[in-house]
Amino acid sequence: MNYGKNGLKEQIRSASAKSGRKRTRAAVIIFKILLAGVLSLFVIAVSTGAGMFRGILKNAPDLNTLDMSPDASATIIYDADGKEMQTLVMAGSNRQPVEYSEIxxxxxxxxxxxxxxRFWTHNGVDVKGMTRAVFSGLTTGDFDQGASTITQQLIKNVAFNGGAEKSFGSKIKRKIQEQYLAIQLEKTMDKKIILQNYLNTINLGANTLGVEAASERYFGKSVSELNLSECAVIAAITQNPTxxxxxxxxxxNVKRRNIVLEDMFEQGYIxxxxxxxxxxxxxxxxxxxxxxAKSNESSVYSYFVDETIVQALSDLQEKAGYSETEARNLLYSGGLKIYTTQDSDLQKIVDEEISDPSNYSSAIQYSFSYRLSITHKDGSTDNYSEANxxxxxxxxxxxxxxxxxxTEDEIRQYVQEFRSTVVSPEDMVQGERLDITLxxxxxxxxxxxxxxxxxxxxxxxxxKxxxxxxxxxTDSLRQPGSTFKVLTAFAPALDSSGATLGxxxxxxxxTLGDKxxxxxxxxxxxxxxxxRDGITYSMNIVALKTMMNTVTPQLGYQYALDxxxxxxxxSEKNIDTGEISTDIGPSLCLxxxxxxxxxxxxxxxxAAVANKGVYTKPVYYTKILDSNGKILVDNEPETHTxxxxxxxxLLTNAMEDVCETSYLYxxxxxxxxxPQAKVEGLPTAGKSGTTTASNDVWFVGYTPYYTLGLWQGYDENSPMSTGEDVKYMWHKIMSRACEELxxxxxxxxPGNIEQVSICRKSGKLAxxxxxxxxPAGDMTYTEYFAKGxxxxxxxxxxxxxxxxxxSGSLATEFCPDSLKQTKxxxxLTGDASGITDDSAYLLPDALKNSSCYIHTGHAFPFMNGENETDNSLLDPGNGLDGTTPESSESNIGPPGVLNSTLGN
Known part of the structure; x- marks a missing residue:
């Protein structure tokens, strides 16, 4: 083995090479493992994401169940000329949808x-806009900048309540579903309809929803009348309505409007x-x-609108089959159109005259209602009112x-005085309301x-x-006074009881009973x-005897119902006193x-008398349409004879005399x-009514065009200073109402009416x-009668x-013709009695029982005792021996509620 220097180096290089190869192989293995892991995670993530995505889409709202047209729309009430009178809204319902062609x-x-x-070219999702929005979100953190198309915004408003999510995850989920539904919607709905629904749905500030409501609110006109600048103003609002x-x-807004205009120019629209x-x-x-101007407009409904609402709610239930809750929701948020019978010009006349102080002789005064609720320190509660x-x-x-x-100040002074006696520093006032009324x-x-x-x-x-x-x-019940004579005594007398105007x-x-x-x-x-006299001069006794001797209270009561x-x-029992009240009695006719x-x-x-005897239930509106223009209620008049x-x-003819100046005999x-009520140039008929102490004063009458009922009085029944104001006021209203007609x-x-000359003192042929x-003048006149x-x-x-x-006695055959005088x-016939104007012209009792004691045909007339009345000198058929109708006293029955009212 070589352990020299070079050998050692070689050994070291060889060992290092082997070690490096081992490390490289390890690194490759680790990399492969990591890559496999990453790929696995990616696959898992993609799979999971895809599953989540499918789940999000699966849980998206069903497009088939979504109504893209605006719901919860305002109800509009129109007058007889089709002019908008009132908008009925509840929160979130003040839309006024319009068709695309009107925009x-x-x-x-x-x-x-x-x-x-790119609305007109994309398929519901704007890829370019979405890419821009994603980039903006990554750089600014704001992921809501221009990502939504108009189609998506419509879906957001309809399906997602405007997209008010609190978490980022919820927002992403909604965005995915929104885009998916947008693509699906554009496959089935025309873009014009999408845009129409969008413009009818969006929030445009100042509590307006949709472009029509916004146009009316900001410019006081329909959206169809907007110019270019006004259009840009409304379009500028939508990004941030506040x-x-x-x-x-x-x-x-002007800055944003100018951006809108610049965009329109750059895109070639202007x-x-x-x-x-x-x-x-x-x-x-x-x-x-x-x-x-709108700030000065009252949001309080008029009396006409009040009553229209009452009638519409009732009819939506009775005629259209809705429940009370359904009818109310539909009325205030169903986008209904209600076409009323109100004539706005006539309403203005009525409002002006009712408000005119010159139409009331009584000085201006005030009443009030008061409510006070307090909770005491011990937790007990007391409630107080004006009665206290x-x-x-x-x-x-x-x-x-x-x-x-x-004065109003006087009322406030007494309220404060009373308040100080019942409210202590330890008490908590839960509610207090003072309403002062003219x-x-x-x-x-x-x-x-x-x-x-x-x-x-x-x-x-x-x-108001x-x-x-x-x-x-419509709500207040007041004593009608003599206006009831026509309805409950004279009308049934002529119509079914055999009586005539004569x-x-x-x-x-x-006297009846103790009255x-x-x-x-x-x-x-x-x-x-x-x-006829009873109507013209409003004679109470004539009305009473017509009721009691000819009609009967029961029949008069039935006619009033009709x-x-x-x-x-x-029949009604007073809970407090136990007394039984009934209107089936003599006082009904008064x-x-x-x-x-x-x-x-x-x-x-x-109005039924004016309409040839046919009663029509009062009509406030002619029809109610739903938001699609379908008739919900066709308010056909309800009538009966x-x-x-x-x-x-005949009644109209007699009531014309009421409005002409004449004096009784x-x-x-x-x-x-x-006569104050007479309208110049038009026949006028009617009847006044003034109750005891003038607590209620009326005139109800008609011309060939209109019937007008007018009442004056104090809410709590203080007497009026005069009963004449109401007649002059009636004349002013009716004259103005008819002046252009x-x-x-x-x-x-009618063809079955004939004229006959009769005696006004007997009602028989003259x-x-x-x-x-x-002796008081000619008592003959021509009267009208129904044939038969x-x-x-x-x-x-x-x-x-x-x-x-x-002698001053009845002449005999022996009286010289030169001394005979015809008178x-x-x-009187029947049970007629009492001192009256007729008494001065009655046949004296002395004439009934004595003949001339001077001219008797005897030399000494005073000695033979002959002084018998020669009835042959009384004109035959003169009624002295005539029969009279049986008294109907037995038909009077119990006096009932003798709540008498005097009146003319």
Whole structure:
């Protein structure tokens, strides 16, 4: 073995070489192992990733179950001319979808240019845009920069609630599913429809969803009317609705708008000139003006909208079959279109007149409602209202008080006084509310009688501060006074009880049970008066006797029901007193009823008379359409016949007299009840009503075009200073409502109406030479009758007698013709009694029982005792021996609720 120097070196080199070869082989082996491991991990990762990817796609929402059209859309209410009145919304539902054809091309181009420039060419996913977004994410950490196409954004809004994930992993998962669904969607849906749905869905700030709502909110006009600059403003918002809100951040929006315009120019959508013009268009002045105007607009629903909502909710359940919850959700977020019957011009007239202080003689006063809830230190709770304040003031003043005050400050003072007596420093106030209301109040309903359409409505005077609040036209029940005479006494009397406008009753003191009734004028009685007089001069006694002697309270009650009055009481027990109340009684015809009646129902009842006797349930809207334009409710009018056409015509003819100036038999204190209401140039008919102490004052009437019901009064029943204001106010509203309309007459007289000359004191055929020679004047007149109802008997309420002027007694055959005088007297029949205007003209009792004692045919007439009455000198057929109808006193029955009301 060579151990020399060179040998040793060789040995070392040889050993090193062998060692290096071993290390190289080891390294190769290790590398191969590592490579195999990496490859295995890669395969595993790819497999796992693929599995996860498949799982993500598998769990993606089912495209077939997704409705890409916007849901939860605003409901729009329109007036009779198709003008938008009100938008009904709940959170997230104020969209107003529009069709693609209604969207301006500039707005389409603006969104495409700024949001998805390759929208028209990609398949739902923009690979270039996604690559750019990934690179931006790797360099900046922001992975949400321009990665989504318009199709993806639509899917994000519809399927993923806008993409509000909290974790990065959830966001990646949503992105993968979003892209997958976008590709699938574009295989089945036209890009125009995708863009339409996207523009109807997006959030555009200021609580607006979709471009139509945004256009209305920012520019006060429909999206179809936007110009280029305005289109760019809206497109600029979508990236960040708060930052780019053009109302609150106009400076930020203008920068973004100009970027939108530049992109549109670079992509060839607009020219250089259009770009410069749009950039210099200061649309932000208009935006601020519109915002100021909308800020002044009340979000409180009008009384008409309130009632439309009530009716629509009811009909969606009863006619369309929805549950209450479904109907409410549909109404406020279903994108419905409701077409109402409101005439906005007529509504403006009503609102102006109801609010005009000159239409109320009573001084402006105020009432209030109050709610206070407090929790005491010991945990107990007490609740207080205005009733507690009333008790407090009664104890303080030592007398009863009414919660009516001359100023608002006075109310606040008393509320604060009371509050200090019940709230201690240790108490916690849980809730407190004070509402002050202008008094006296009013309500109005204006209807078109031919259709039943409600054209205008007012539920109160003063500012309306809350939606769905008290509506005095529909919710408040008030005593109707003499307006009920027509509906419950005179209409059934003419229609089915054999009476006519000429049928007479004796107006005299009248007592039923323990109640004595009188007329509104309070001074004397007129004697015989007919139903026409009872209507024209609002005669309480005539109405009562018509009800009790001809109609019966039960029949009058049934007619009221047929006229659409739903608030009447057949029998009701008072829980506190145990007393039984009923509206089936004599006071029904005077409007003294248990609960009262609403203006709406009273007006619609009179509209039935105006409509030839056909009642139409009041109509607030004609149809409800769903978001696709399908009719959900076709609101066909509900009608039924209440009275014959002839009856309606006769009542209208008599109520025309109400609106003409006349006096009853020359009495200056008994005038027709409402000549103030007469509309110049148009026939006018109606009836007034004033309750005891003038707590409620009414006029309900009609022209050939409209029926109008008007009420005035205090909410808590204080007396009005006069009952005349309501008639003048009715005249002003109806005159303005009809001033642009052509002349028109009431419906033509039916063919079964005839005219007959009768005596107004008997209601029977007039006797020439007798009825026209009444000592107070001619008592004959021509009356209208339904054929078959005109009288056939001659007057029996006048008598013609021949009197000897020398003795003053009935003339005998022996009295010289030169001393004989013919006189006409009135006579009473049946149970007529009492001192009345007729009393001065009655046949004296002395004439009934004595003949002339001077001319007897005997030489000494005073000695033979002959002084018998020669009845042959009384004109035959004069009624002295005539029969009278049996008294119907036995039909009176129990007096019931004698809640009498006087009224004209």
């Amino acid at each position: 301006p091309q500039n707005l389409i181009n603006a969104f495409v240019a700024i949001e998805d420039s 930052r780019y809100n053009p109302i609150t951040n106009p400076d930020e 020219t250089q000139e259009e770009l410069r013009a749009a950039e210099t268009d200061d649309v932000y002045v208009l935006i601020q003006e519109v915002d100021a 304040i009333k008790s407090y003031l009664r104890e303080k003043n030592g007398a009863a008080v009414k919660l009516i005050f001359d 008094q006296p109040q009013g309500s109005c309903v204006l209807m078109e009688q031919d259709t039943g359409y409600v054209k205008a409505i007012s539920g109160g005077r003063g500012e 501060t809350t939606s769905l609040s008290l509506n005095r036209a 049928t007479v009753y004796y107006d005299s003191p009248y 004595t009734f009188s007329n509104w004028w309070q001074s004397g009685y007129v004697g015989y008066a007919n139903i 006229f659409g009055i739903t608030s009447l009481v057949e 409007g003294g009823i248990t609960h009262g009646v609403s203006n709406l129902e009273l007006t619609s009842a009179y 209440v009275i014959k056409e002839s009856t309606a015509w 020359g009495r200056t204190d008994i005038r027709s009840s409402a 052509p002349e028109k007459s009431f419906p033509d007289m 006797v020439p030479g007798i009825c026209d020679q009444d 109802t005109a009288p056939t008997e001659v007057c029996d309420h006048h008598v013609k007698v021949t009197v000897c002027s020398l 006409i007297y009135r006579v």
